[in-house]
Amino acid sequence: xxxxxxxxxxxxxxxxxxxxxxxxxxxxxxxxxxxxxxxxxxxxxxxxxxxxxxxxxxxxxxxxxxxxxxxxxxxxxxxxxxxxxxxxxxxxxxxxxxxxxxxxxxxxxxxxxxxxxxxxxxxxxxxxxxxxxxxxxxx
Amino acid sequence: xxxxxxxxxxxxxxxxxxxxxxxxxxxxxxxxxxxxxxxxxxxxxxxxxxxxxxxxxxxxxxxxxxxxxxxxxxxxxxxxxxxxxxxxxxxxxxxxxxxxxxxxxxxxxxxxxxxxxxxxxxxxxxxxxxxxxx
Numbered sequence: 332x333x334x335x336x337x338x339x340x341x342x343x344x345x346x347x348x349x350x351x352x353x354x355x356x357x358x359x360x361x362x363x364x365x366x367x368x369x370x371x372x373x374x375x376x377x378x379x380x381x382x383x384x385x386x387x388x389x390x391x392x393x394x395x396x397x398x399x400x401x402x403x404x405x406x407x408x409x410x411x412x413x414x415x416x417x418x419x420x421x422x423x424x425x426x427x428x429x430x431x432x433x434x435x436x437x438x439x440x441x442x443x444x445x446x447x448x449x450x451x452x453x454x455x456x457x458x459x460x461x462x463x464x465x466x467x468x469x470x
Numbered sequence: 471x472x473x474x475x476x477x478x479x480x481x482x483x484x485x486x487x488x489x490x491x492x493x494x495x496x497x498x499x500x501x502x503x504x505x506x507x508x509x510x511x512x513x514x515x516x517x518x519x520x521x522x523x524x525x526x527x528x529x530x531x532x533x534x535x536x537x538x539x540x541x542x543x544x545x546x547x548x549x550x551x552x553x554x555x556x557x558x559x560x561x562x563x564x565x566x567x568x569x570x571x572x573x574x575x576x577x578x579x580x581x582x583x584x585x586x587x588x589x590x591x592x593x594x595x596x597x598x599x600x601x602x603x604x
Contacts, residue, residue, distance in 0.1 A: 382591050384510065386509065434579045436579055436583070437579065439578065440577045441601070450515060451515055454517055457514060460583055461508055461510040
């Protein structure tokens with residue numbers, strides 16, 4: 332009687348050549364679908380200065396004031412007296428808070444002073460006047 | 471007599487280095503991307519809890535700006551481009567010097583920043599800013 336030999340070697344392999352294609356597909360998918368949260372702010376012209384220093388992005392909270400006197404924090408238009416409670420809650424979340432003051436260069440100093448008073452009473456003392464970098468010696 | 475055209479095989483494009491090129495581009499763009507960083511003039515405000523210190527008038531240099539943006543050092547009219555040297559000179563004379571930047575309520579914000587910029591460039595550390603009251 333003839334014996335049938337069983338073929339027991341069943342090699343199975345997963346094709347890995349298309350792995351890179353899948354990786355790139357995923358990469359492209361996530362690049363395309365990622366949306367960064369960008370602060371809109373208000374349209375302002377920053378004053379120019381030479382003594383600007385880099386600001387710590389992760390501790391920064393911006394206050395915008397435009398020429399019309401509108402005040403904006405986190406893209407919400409607010410009244411001057413709302414600055415203090417807003418900064419108090421921000422300080423509770425981040426004790427190293429730096430308040431970036433983005434004021435239009437033509438804003439009267441009266442408004443700036445009101446804002447500074449609010450910051451003092453909120454105890455948000457670490458501030459930075461955000462400026463446009465001016466190259467040395469140019470006016 | 472008709473000449474038969476030889477059927478040439480199409481040339482193969484090597485795809486082995488395709489991923490090398492992709493990674494090269496990736497590395498190039500990672501290395502050259504610069505995120506916009508914001509620049510600002512830092513200033514620590516005095517808190518409401520801090521006591522009001524009495525300072526001798528001799529140790530105060532008052533730089534005030536009027537509504538039109540004109541600058542005065544201790545009530546003397548001053549040019550903005552000579553301010554830095556004056557602050558430096560005063561500081562070398564008196565190491566306890568406090569610089570008080572006083573700005574008129576109607577003066578534009580940029581006038582105050584211009585003064586603060588010059589004072590900061592003179593490496594002053596004791597700076598006070600407030601509203602100018604005649």
